[in-house]
Amino acid sequence: xxxxxxxxxxxxxxxxxxxxxxxxxxxxxxxxxxxxxxxxxxxxxxxxxxxxxxxxxxxxxxxxxxxxxxxxxxxxxxxxxxxxxxxxxxxxxxxxxxxxxxxxxxxxxxxxxxxxxxxxxxxxxxxxxxxxxxxxxxxxxxxxxxxxxxxxxxxxxxxxxxxxxxxxxxxxxxxxxxxxxxxxxxxxxxxxxxxxxxxxxxxxxxxxxxxxxxxxxxxxxxxxxxxxxxxxxx
Amino acid sequence: xxxxxxxxxxxxxxxxxxxxxxxxxxxxxxxxxxxxxxxxxxxxxxxxxxxxxxxxxxxxxxxxxxxxxxxxxxxxxxxxxxxxxxxxxxxxxxxxxxxxxxxxxxxxxxxxxxxxxxxxxxxxxxxxxxxxxxxxxxxxxxxxxxxxxxxxxxxxxxxxxxxxxxxxxxxxxxxxxxxxxxxxxxxxxxxxxxxxxxxxxxxxxxxxxxxxxxxxxxxxxxxxxxxxxxxxxxxxxxxxxxxxxxxxxxxxxxxxxxxxxxxxxxxxxxxxxxxxxxxxxxxxxxxxx
Ligand SMILES: Nc1ncnc2c1ncn2[C@@H]1O[C@H](COP(=O)(O)OP(=O)(O)OP(=O)(O)O)[C@@H](O)[C@H]1O
Ligand SMILES: [Mg+2]
Numbered sequence: 001x002x003x004x005x006x007x008x009x010x011x012x013x014x015x016x017x018x019x020x021x022x023x024x025x026x027x028x029x030x031x032x033x034x035x036x037x038x039x040x041x042x043x044x045x046x047x048x049x050x051x052x053x054x055x056x057x058x059x060x061x062x063x064x065x066x067x068x069x070x071x072x073x074x075x076x077x078x079x080x081x082x083x084x085x086x087x088x089x090x091x092x093x094x095x096x097x098x099x100x101x102x103x104x105x106x107x108x109x110x111x112x113x114x115x116x117x118x119x120x121x122x123x124x125x126x127x128x129x130x131x132x133x134x135x136x137x138x139x140x141x142x143x144x145x146x147x148x149x150x151x152x153x154x155x156x157x158x159x160x161x162x163x164x165x166x167x168x169x170x171x172x173x174x175x176x177x178x179x180x181x182x183x184x185x186x187x188x189x190x191x192x193x194x195x196x197x198x199x200x201x202x203x204x205x206x207x208x209x210x211x212x213x214x215x216x217x218x219x220x221x222x223x224x225x226x227x228x229x230x231x232x233x234x
Numbered sequence: 235x236x237x238x239x240x241x242x243x244x245x246x247x248x249x250x251x252x253x254x255x256x257x258x259x260x261x262x263x264x265x266x267x268x269x270x271x272x273x274x275x276x277x278x279x280x281x282x283x284x285x286x287x288x289x290x291x292x293x294x295x296x297x298x299x300x301x302x303x304x305x306x307x308x309x310x311x312x313x314x315x316x317x318x319x320x321x322x323x324x325x326x327x328x329x330x331x332x333x334x335x336x337x338x339x340x341x342x343x344x345x346x347x348x349x350x351x352x353x354x355x356x357x358x359x360x361x362x363x364x365x366x367x368x369x370x371x372x373x374x375x376x377x378x379x380x381x382x383x384x385x386x387x388x389x390x391x392x393x394x395x396x397x398x399x400x401x402x403x404x405x406x407x408x409x410x411x412x413x414x415x416x417x418x419x420x421x422x423x424x425x426x427x428x429x430x431x432x433x434x435x436x437x438x439x440x441x442x443x444x445x446x447x448x449x450x451x452x453x454x455x456x457x458x459x460x461x462x463x464x465x466x467x468x469x470x471x472x473x474x475x476x477x478x479x480x481x482x483x484x485x486x487x488x489x490x491x492x493x494x495x496x497x498x499x500x501x502x503x504x505x506x507x508x509x510x511x512x513x514x515x516x517x518x519x520x521x522x523x
Contacts, residue, residue, distance in 0.1 A: 048412065074414035086409035088402050099402050102395070103414035147413075 001026050001061065002047070002155060002188065008055035009046050016042045018210040019056060023203075024155070026061075029177065029187045031201035031218065033194045033231055039210040040190040041083055044157050047188070048080040049073040060155065075103050079153035083160050083190075085144040089133025093124055096132050096143055100150025109152070117146040120176065138169035145176060155186045162193045174200060194231035198222045206231070236367050237488040238481050243373040244442070245480020246380030250435040251457025252464060252472035253387065254428040260467035261404040261424040264314060264327050268334035269432055270454015275338060276302045276433025277440040277449065278346050281353045291356035295379070295437050299430040306429025309334050310422045318421075335450065342447040353440035376438045383434045384473060387427065391469070396423055404467075459503045465513020474515045 002024040010016045016039045024030040034040050045051035047058055049070040058066045065073065079100075087096050097117060101110045118125040121142045127135065132143055141161055148156060161177070162170040170193065178200055181187055191197035198204050201218035206227065214227065221227045251273060258266045276298045283294035313330045357371040391397040402410040403420045411417060439453060456479065464475020479499065487495045506514060 050408070050411065070411045071414045071416060074412070080412050082409060082412060086406050086412075088405045088409065090405055091398070091401060095398060099398065099410075099413045099415075102399060102402075151414075 002186070003059045004043070004047070004056070005058070006056035007043070007046055007053045007058060007066075009042055009051055009053045011051075015054075016210050017046070017053075020207065020210065020212055021056075022205045022212055022215065024186060024188045025203065026186050027181070027184050028202040029181050029189055029200055029218075031189045031191055031197040031204045032207055033191055033197055033204065034207035035230075036192070038207045040207060041159055042210075043207070044080060044159050044188070044190055047073075048078065048157055050080075071103075074151065077151065077154040078157065079148035079151045079155070080157040081144045081148045081159060081161060083163065085137075085140045087132040087135070087140050087143050087147065090131055092129050093132055093135070093143060094128040096147050097124075097150050100147035101152075104151065110150070113150055113152050117149050120149070120179065121146050138165050138172065141165060141169075141173055142176070145173070145180075149180070153185065155188070156180065158187065158189045160190055160192060162191060162196065170196065194227070195222070198227075237484045239367055239369055239373075240488070241481030241484030242477070243376035243380075243438075243480070244483065245477035246377050247435050247439045247442075247453070247476070248456055248460040248479050249473045249476025250380050250383055250431050250438070251453060252461035252476045253384065253469065254431040254435070255458055255461040256467050256469060256472040257387075257431070258424050258428045259461075261400050262314065262421045263324065264331065265324075266309075266425075266428065267328065267331045267454070268309065268338055268450075269428065269457065270450030270452070271335045271338040271342075272302050272306065272429040272432030272450070273436040273439065273453050273457075274342060274445075274447065274450035275305060276436025277353065277445045278342055278351075278436075279433070280437035280440060281351055281445050282346075284356065285351075285353070295434060298437055299433045302433035302436075303426040303430035305338075306425035306427075307422050309429070310425035314421060314425070315418055318418075335454075339447050339450065346445075346447065348447065350444035350446045353445050355441035372441055376442075379434065379438055383431060387431065388469070390427070396420070400424055456499065459499055462503060463506050463513065464515050468513060468515070471513045471515045475513070478514075 004020060004022050006019040006021050008015060008017055008019055020043055032040055032043065042051065046053050049068050049072065053066050057064055060076065060078065088099060097114060104110055123139060124142060124146060132140065135143060161173050165173065174196055177187065177189065189197055189201065198218045198221050204216060204218045204221045205212050206214035214221065251269065254269050255266065258264055279298040279301055280294050283289040283297060284291065313334060314327060317327050317330060355372040357375050361368040361370050391401055399410065399415045400420045400423055402413065403415060403417055407417060443449060460475040460479040461472045463479060465471030483495050483499060486498045
């Protein structure tokens with residue numbers, strides 16, 4: 001279980017997170033939704049060790065991880081799929097996947113995970129030698145997910161995987177997210193596509209201006225009036 | 235034809251120096267002005283090992299590359315790392331590398347003195363006459379070692395774990411951090427590899443010119459021009475730029491006048507910066523390692 005307790009963080013002198021608190025249950029999908037600039041990416045950056053918190057604490061499986069660096073976070077099995085995919089454009093699909101396992105040394109298990117990722121994304125299998133920068137947006141997103149899975153992570157942080165993708169491709173991506181949940185991974189999903197995120201999430205939180213303003217089960221928030229008005233555009 | 239051939243050895247040397255600029259530039263975003271002085275250090279260490287300690291060529295080349303590579307790591311640790319941690323603007327880093335160049339030059343002056351040293355060719359400079367054209371053994375050695383060094387770099391970048399990490403950092407530093415790559419370490423690897431490349435160029439160029447404490451300025455600038463012509467930050471571009479500049483200088487020196495050679499080089503630099511700043515040999519908008 002990941003516990004985020006009253007974390008504060010910001011850039012320079014501007015504070016962005018004003019005490020964000022939520023819980024991500026093991027083996028479940030938890031989603032964090034909110035408008036542009038609400039602090040979703042900032043929250044993920046804090047968990048991933050990319051940004052240092054200035055207050056509060058983050059614990060993962062009972063261990064405090066607030067002060068760990070990004071490298072140390074990766075090593076304890078937490079992978080992040082950044083907003084905008086960020087595949088390595090002039091490396092092949094295969095090399096991108098290999099980079100996902102950079103911190104691992106269990107060669108045999110890496111090979112098995114490589115095969116497993118390719119069965120999850122058959123499209124990538126036919127494009128192993130293609131430069132990642134020449135893939136379509138949807139394929140790049142699949143690659144970004146596959147690359148994160150190459151860590152064989154316990155916890156997967158996903159930042160707007162649906163961004164910039166056609167509806168049918170978004171559907172595909174979400175099928176994969178559900179599949180990853182079935183494999184027992186813990187997922188924290190940040191989305192602007194609130195309807196879709198809520199429909200697959202076990203628990204959901206709404207963040208506004210650096211504060212959690214609402215929480216509940218995914219289904220309950222789907223039918224919540226305020227959420228409907230503010231995020232579902234009904 | 236003869237001029238073209240004459241341009242190959244110096245072109246190979248320019249290519250190696252150009253690569254050393256590009257490698258650091260693309261992977262850590264630093265324009266390292268001490269690169270030419272790594273060439274000078276390599277030449278002096280090679281000179282000392284072969285002429286004073288009577289080592290043979292190959293071990294002297296390798297030892298010089300290792301020693302200068304370590305100097306590269308020291309530069310990264312002492313200069314780049316603290317500046318990075320303080321989030322210094324890039325221009326400060328560039329100026330700091332200029333400082334490194336001056337210090338290196340003065341250390342060399344203190345150790346080896348102000349006099350130019352002669353570095354005899356390890357294979358002799360007897361020309362090899364092939365009907366119309368003639369090449370020296372030294373020329374052949376330079377081209378072969380130059381190509382070998384470039385091939386090893388390519389292998390390192392394509393097939394080793396650290397090489398791939400270095401490319402990942404070059405292409406997307408933030409994503410590389412998310413993969414668990416230690417960017418300080420990859421910066422150090424880039425500085426070491428670049429310095430070692432420079433050292434190899436130094437040993438190759440030493441028998442062509444004299445070895446002096448300030449030789450780094452000239453060869454460093456030529457290597458930089460070659461990198462810009464080919465596309466700073468691009469490996470194939472730098473190699474092409476090096477050979478292009480080498481043969482161009484040879485043609486210009488032979489056909490026009492050797493006095494105009496450098497003028498033509500810099501005219502070309504200005505022309506490239508003006509017309510196609512991404513480099514003559516780069517087709518994609520921003521090609522990286
Ligand atoms: N690197 C940065 N430097 C300064 N301010 C930043 C930086 N990154 C984000 N911010 C600011 O922090 C606030 C929260 O940004 P954040 O990226 O966390 O929002 P978000 O919820 O992920 O938004 P989006 O849905 O648009 O991705 C914004 O006001 C933004 O301008
Ligand atoms: Mg965001």
